[in-house]
Amino acid sequence: MLSKNLTKYLHSLQLKKFRLEHNAFLVEGAKSVLELLTADFQTELVVVTEQFYKENTQKLEKQPFRLEIATADELARAGTLQTNDAALAVVKTKDNDFLYAEKGEYVLILDDIRDPGNLGTIIRIADWYGITKIVCSQTTTDWYNPKVIAASKGSFTRVRGYYAELTAYLEKVRNMEHGTQIYGTFLEGKNIHQTTFGDTGYIVMGNESNGIGPTVEQFVIHKITIPRFGGAESLNVGIAAAVVLDNWRRG
Amino acid sequence: MLSKNLTKYLHSLQLKKFRLEHNAFLVEGAKSVLELLTADFQTELVVVTEQFYKENTQKLEKQPFRLEIATADELARAGTLQTNDAALAVVKTKDNDFLYAEKGEYVLILDDIRDPGNLGTIIRIADWYGITKIVCSQTTTDWYNPKVIAASKGSFTRVRGYYAELTAYLEKVRNMEHGTQIYGTFLEGKNIHQTTFGDTGYIVMGNESNGIGPTVEQFVIHKITIPRFGGAESLNVGIAAAVVLDNWRRG
The missing domain is CATH 3.40.1280.10 (SPOUT methyltransferase, trefoil knot domain)
Structure with missing residues (x-):
């Protein structure tokens, strides 16, 4: 079960003000979270359904983030997606580094x-x-x-x-x-x-x-x-x- | 003011069942309604705000459809658009005529x-x-x-x-x-x-x-x-x- 505090934290990240305060953002949906796990991001927290956990145990274990199990309903309430989905993550934002076109780009x-x-x-x-x-x-x-x-x-x-x-x-x-x-x-x-x-x-x-x-x-x-x-x-x-x-x- | 019956009729057209029953559909928003007025469609009813009526009197007069004035709030409640807009129309659907690619098309x-x-x-x-x-x-x-x-x-x-x-x-x-x-x-x-x-x-x-x-x-x-x-x-x-x-x- 998701604690009140955690749900509150997840909700707060829907607002830019709190994303800036925590340097963190939400990634919602099973597909996006799975892509995230293999990408170069600093993930803080992952919340998944028990079903999702069973299907992706290997990918989720031995990772340095906090892992929580929740029901699909809790996930839907915590996030912004209208339809229930199986996973949600809190991820550190990247620095606003200068980008330019290198030769050939x-x-x-x-x-x-x-x-x-x-x-x-x-x-x-x-x-x-x-x-x-x-x-x-x-x-x-x-x-x-x-x-x-x-x-x-x-x-x-x-x-x-x-x-x-x-x-x-x-x-x-x-x-x-x-x-x-x-x-x-x-x-x-x-x-x-x-x-x-x-x-x-x-x-x-x-x-x-x-x-x-x-x-x-x-x-x-x-x-x-x-x-x-x-x-x-x-x-x-x-x-x-x-x-x-x-x-x-x-x- | 929009009558209860008219509002009910407009609402019903959000559902396919009633669109089929009445052979009619909704066109919402000032821009779409203005395009409609110059197009080859059989328009049954146009509901507009007083402001819209003043700005487009010429285009709206002398047309064979029923014209109603309503407030932006009434329009928003009658239609599906989340933001208020200035016009809404009920239009007869076209027949489901066979279409094919003519030479060069x-x-x-x-x-x-x-x-x-x-x-x-x-x-x-x-x-x-x-x-x-x-x-x-x-x-x-x-x-x-x-x-x-x-x-x-x-x-x-x-x-x-x-x-x-x-x-x-x-x-x-x-x-x-x-x-x-x-x-x-x-x-x-x-x-x-x-x-x-x-x-x-x-x-x-x-x-x-x-x-x-x-x-x-x-x-x-x-x-x-x-x-x-x-x-x-x-x-x-x-x-x-x-x-x-x-x-x-x-x-």
């Missing part, structure tokens, strides 16, 4: 992505396309929000995030010696089907309603657009990120 | 898409890429579910849906005289970046967890795959549909 930059579901989806897509670094504006939703972690479907274990004031950040990286191409999606840009991507670079995706802001826009060297063939006004930012990364990988 | 086929948000997103993406016909398996979630209509962001006015038993449907269309290419996404298929798409065809997307079922698989001539470069296990079906259609349009 691409980094995704997010300018003011507000929706946690969108950020999580973008992390998953970045992971699919082999991008391991995402730089977020300080107005972008919190990477460690349980909805972001859930929507990333385990990809949060393979993709790193770095929050920065984007103007200062772009100022710094655009003069790197190996040369840097900065791409950004706009309604009026070059058709992405005719775009060739340089060796090393950054791809900027903008806010759900307003796109890339004017201060960040000044740093974008290549304005690109996903061509439209029908009547829809726009694409969701996660969808757009996937299409852009697919075109980038296609070369 | 592509049709999207959905095999067992269960999530309304996914179906709505796919309708929006199809619309962006100029696809106007979607054929759904009978197990696919209801096109007229308010969540589908909302997620389509007005694209439901430009894209038609047709529900069919897919085996019989594919049996019928694969022998059409103008020749038909049937493409389907699988984990182990030909790299979509190296795929060329024929002049006329069908693209099948499968269920969120299980992909395309074995009976439908038999009809797929070209098995295609979105290449993966990183660690994520899968892509959401809406994301996958966008990437496939972008590759198709790229030629």
